[in-house]
Each structure stands twice: as structure tokens, then as C-alpha cells.
Amino acid sequence: MGAVPAGQPVYIDALGPTGTEPFRSRERRPLTTLAGEPVGEISQVPALYVRRAISAMRAAPTTPAAQRFAALEKAADLFEGAAVAGLHPDDYAHLVSRASGVPLGVVRASIAWVADVLRTQRRTVELAMPRGVVADWRDPATTAGAAVWTRRGEVFAVHAAGNTPAVHGLWPEALALGYKVALRPSTREPFTAFRLVSALRDAGIPPATLTLLPTDHTVADVIIAEADQAIVYGGQDVVAKYEANPRVLTQGPGRSKILVTADVDWREKIDIIAGSVSHLGGTACTCATAVLVEGDPEPLARALADRLSLIPSLPPEHPDATLTVQPTDVSAGIDRYLHTVAGDARALLGGATIVDELPSGGSVLRPAVHLVASSTAPQLGVELPFPCVWVGPWHEWDGIAPLRDSLVLTAMTTREKLIEALLNEPSITNLYLGDNPTTWLRPGIPHDGYLGEFLMRTKAMIRSVPAVGSP
């Protein structure tokens, strides 16, 4: 992607470890807008390129921590506000919206989120590090004996998704920790990955420690095999493929949920619930998939359907758009799937169709609200990439079983015993209480544990010689 005047084709080529010209492979795939208009091409590098790139990355020195943090902070400004690889930030945001169907407002919010993540890495890494552990072996504490925080590996692979640019908010932590990162961009929306890698390099991250390796699914496996650790985004299929691999952290269906117990009046919370369902057009793993209500769930479900039905269908580049747009055949496929899985659930919204075709091309995926009869209904675990929520009953005697396997659980309850039980449940990753939507995120607060928990370990050190140099 050299300088890109408007209307010029965009080339997403590999950014290899040498940092010279991007590598444009002969094998390329077209990049298109939702309407099918060509945008440019994305290179598809072969396994040979991947292996040589990662082997060169291993040979490269690790960037000193101070340089890493300075580069991350500088890259935040470049990513958010500068022309990167010839692309103005505004043109970039429009490109993402046109190609992925993500509303422009969501794109901009996601960009700001990623920039915040980059800016706060120094703090995030401090928060993630166990107390009493030192980050640098030269710390005086090691003369008396201390634990040093050390990397478990050297090269971290990222299989990015293309949902929204916010997907790129996790892996910069690996860079902050001193890992070398090999990033495979989404083929649908590779623009953010390309821009972020370019911005980080412009800001001082050496090319041999951060590469962009666009490639097909087969070679994508080679990236994981060659790296020490990896993070992979995908559906249930991807989770199943890698869940037995301790080197791979999967980001699959979040199946985030909301619980409302009888001691809380849900009428005051309906905006928070609706926001949890529709945030980022329902495309995040933190979006609520299920709402469980103590007592009759129907009034809440109806109120939620009313609220969600008000969201207008707009082209993604419209400033007020909040719903995602997909090519009509994709939307229709999701709609068919929804009808299949809905089964005996009662549709309160979106029962006829969720597909709303736009004159400008593509179709909006409109919200769906279904009512299920029991807290064990299998539909409660069905997560789809649009605002799709299943509302069902919960009784105290159901216990926490229906609330398991949640990336985020927002518990609207005042019952301390229940809160304790939910906090102790290992398959609930994050527990939010009260008036906090499932989609609440802050830089420095972990999303699926700190990446540092996965990438780092402590190592004992005792030394008698004074350190040369300083941290």
C-alpha cells in the first residue's frame, strides 16, 4: 500500500522482516466493497515466505522495553490521526466501513479504542505483572533473590478477525511484553492490520519484530506452527480445532449473558440491556447473547424488542448507522440459520426476516429477540454476528449452570452469595455487576485475562554481581 490517492487500488502486501518494500506475491485475492466493487488486492504469501520471515524474526534482537513503550505511544497518534502508508485516517475509516459493512461510527470508535490500548500499554503491563515480581533482572531486588517476569516464548502469532478494528486491541500487549508478533490479517478487512503494523513500524518498532503475513487458511496454520504462541479468532469450529493446543489462545463465541434477579427492577435497566445486545452492531464477543430473568421473562423481552426495533436501517457510512451491513447472500444465509436454530423459541422481533436490503447495496442485519421456555434451552448459547438475543426464565434452583460458559456475565442482582458463586465459576471469564453493560471495556482491564498471563512466567533469580547498565 503505497500512497493511495482516492480511487486508486489498495494493495495489502506482506510486510516482511527486512522492512524493505512490501512483498507482493503473484498469488493475490481481490478486495471488494460490500457491493462487490473492487478495492484492490491482497497478497497471499506461500509457506516458504512465512517460515523464512519467522526464522528471521527469531534471529532479530529484542527491542528494549523503553523503546517499545515509546513506539507504542507514538504509534497511537499515527494510527489515529496521521497518513499511514499514504492513507489518510478518514479515507482509511471509510475504506473499512465500505469493505466490511461496519458502521462508520463503530469504525471510528474502534479506532479510538485501539489507539487507547496502544497508549496505555505501560500501565497495562504493570497491572498484569504479579506483585513482588520485577520486570527487569537488573532490578536491585534480584541481588536478594526475586522473581523476574520473563517471556515463555519469542514469536507470537495473531490470526486476526475482520469484525471491527477493535479486534486489534488485544495483541499489542504482546508487543509491549517484548514478543515479536507475526500478524495474519483478515482477508475481508485487512486494512486495519496493515495500518497498525505500518504505524508501529513508523513509530520505531523494528520490522524484524513485527510482520504482516497475509495468506490463505492452509498457510495460516504454518504461521501458528512456526510461532511459539498464538491467538486465533474464529467460530466454534476454530475453537474446537485449537482448544487442545496449549500454545493457542482462542477467541471464539463469547456467549455473553445478562442475569436479572427479582430483587432488581429491570425496567430501569432496559437501555443497558439493549446496549449490550446491539453494541458494535452485535459483532463483538462481549455482546449479550442471552438474557435470563427471574420471574416472567416476557415483559422484559417485549420491552427489549421494542427498544431494538427502533434502530434504523442505514448504509454503513451514514453517521447514525449502528447496524452492520453484509452482502445480501451472506445476510440471507444467517437468516436461514437463525430460523433453523430458533426451533420452538417464540420470535418477538425478527421472526419474519432479519434481512433488510439497502438500495445502496448489501443488507442490514436487523435485531432479533426470541423468548425461550427454559433456562436450559440450547438456543441460549447460540451466538450470531448481529444483535440476536435469547430471553429466558431463571429460578434460584437453576443455580449458576445456565450462566456458565460466558465471556462476560452482567449480573443485575444484589445477592452476595450468588455473586460469590458466579465469581468462583471458572467458565465465566468476566463478571460485571449492576448497571454495567456486557460490552464495558477499559484499557488495562483484562478482556480474557491479561495476555501476560498466557505469555509470561516468573523465573527466580539471585545474583551477587552488581548489574551493568540499568533497567
Added chain:
Amino acid sequence: MFPAILDLTSTQLAAAEPDEYIRALMRWHFGEETGSPFWLRRARALDFDPISDVRTYADLSLFPNVVDEFREVAVEDLIPRGLRGEDRAVAGVFESGGTTGPPKRFVMFERWAEFALGWDEFHYSGLGTANLLAVAPSGPHMFGDFAQRRARRQGGLKFTVDLDPRWIKQLIGRGAMDEVERYTEHLVDQAAHIMTTQSVGILVTTPPLLERIARREELVERIRKDVRFICWSGAHMDADSRDIFRREIFPGIPLKGLYGSTTVLGMSRERPWQDADGLDGTNGPDGTVVRDGAVVPDGTVVRDGAAELDSPAVFDPPSPYITFQVVDPETRAEVAVGERGQVVMNHLTKYALIPNNLERDLARRVAPLPGALGSAVSDVAPVSTFGSRTVIEGVY
């Protein structure tokens, strides 16, 4: 009875009169005295008469693809009765890879094997005496026999590493990638020992193994120092990997592919690069066009100029004995030059008749060499099937 046009010494005659060649070939394979028991028997089930109905190269499309029958047929029945004396000397029974079911068997004759090997002889001109290392399937596979013959022609010694590709396919089939890894590293270890203790001038291997060899820096250095020619076959090499091998890993070392199939008892060779005027060669230091391999005044050997590096590998089969077509996978109609399609191969000699063999490869159709039948091919890749995408739960 024994028409001279079918002799391998009559290539020019056969090339000049392709239809006459085809007619003589039909009379040979479907004549009671000369045809093989297989074809004489099989002809009774055809809905046309090969001798009277197949008059031209194009008429060969009348034949069904019979290669699946080669999985069961007794190989003696494949020997044309008309082969006598030196013509009947058998080089071996070779088998296809067995990717798509039980292997198919074919009889390779000495004379044909020597001719087929000679097809890419010019690539080796000027190479002189050289030892050869083959890290390639041997046993029932044609590849190993070709390597043996190549070593003999170069007057050198041949080193080999055993390789069982069917076992590797079984391992891959049951997802035992760790075992695949161990087995292939075991192969490279053996190759490494030969390369580091012996003199190897020619390396013959498959693209996946060449890639594995190239992962070891000490072997790359050894190859750069000693090896003067790398021949690959038996699998696909994508254009990007070929670029990386030629530009970055083994610059200046000729890297030539043989694309073929045991099913057609032979290979196609990489076409020498031609400049815009159709001249073979590359650009010499003074800007004149010199032949690849020529020695220029300063004593260096000219190989692979920049323009040649940019050119894709084009494969020419030894027409009229082996020919290719590139067809639409759905309609089976021939695609236009420059378009991609599925590769159909024919073996058309007095030693065997294997018409309309549909390979599991996709390739771009390239205009053949002047006077050659069928097509040349480039950008060969395996046929991949894309299932219709179903909805998978989750947001990513």
C-alpha cells in the same frame, strides 16, 4: 506392419505429420498383431472404431478416460504385442501415487524411458560430470528411476534417500502431523549427512522437501557452494515459492521442474526463457542477448537474468508422444490460451496408449511450441474443492 513413423527416432516425421502419426498409432494399438491384450479387449466396449474413426489428434477425444482400469488389470496385458527385441526391453513396472485410491500400474520400456529422460537434456548441457543426490520417491515410483538415469548420463555417482510418499499421505490423512514432521526431518537428516560429507553437483527432490532442506542454513550454504543444478518434480511449486528459491535462497543455481505423471509415463520440461524476439537466452552484461549457460568474455557463466526471473515456469510435454490439454472442469471443453483449467494428459506412443487422462491439477493454458500438439501449461496447482460456506456460530 511396423511403421517407421512410430519409432522414437522418427520424431521429426511424426511431428510433421501428426494426423498420420495418430492413424499409425491407432492401427498399432488396435491391430490384432500389434495391440495389447488390454486395448484389444477394451476396444470391443467402445462405441466407435478407433482405426476408422480416430483420424486426427482432435479425434482422440472420442476415447473415454480408462486409467481407473489400470488399478486392476494384469500388467502383462498392457504390453503391445507388436513390441519386439530391444523395443520390448522393460525398464520396470511403475505405479501412480495412490492419492485417489489404489495405485494404477504401468509398464515402462527402456527405449521410451531413455527418450523421455532426454527431453530435458539441454538443461544439463555444460554441466559436466556431477554426482547426484535424489531425495525422492523410488520403489514403484517413476521419479527414482529418472534420477538413476540422470546420474548415469552425468557420469557421476548417485546418492539416494528412501522415501515412502504413501505412508506420508496416510499420516496426513489421519492428521498425525507430528509423525509427518518426524518422518520428513528424518529424510532431511539423511540428505544432510550426504551433502556435508560427499560432493553433490545435482540435487533432485520434491518442492516440499526442497523447502525443508532450505530451512537449514548450513544446507543452504552447502548447496550454494556445491550444487550446480536443482531438479524438482513430484509435487507442485507455486510461483511465489519458485521466486523465493530463485531470487533469495539459491540465486544463480538453475532450478528446473519436471511436470508429469506416472500415469502418462513421462514428464514435461521447463521451457527455456525467451526474450521478446523469441530468442532463447538472457541479457548479457553488455546488453546483448546471450544463451543461458553461455560463457561471456569475463569468464562467468550467464544464468537467469532479471527478465527470466520474472517469467513463470512453462512446461512443454514431448509432443507428439505426450500431450496436454487444459479443459474447463465442468464442461470439459478446452479453455482459451491464458485461461486456467484442469489438465488432461495423453500418452501416445507405440509403447502405450493412455488417452484423456484427467489429472487432479489446475494450470494455465499456454500456446505450445511451434508444431507441437495440444498445449503447454504454467502455474500448475492442485485442484482444490471449495465446499459451500455454511454459517458457523460465533461472531468471528
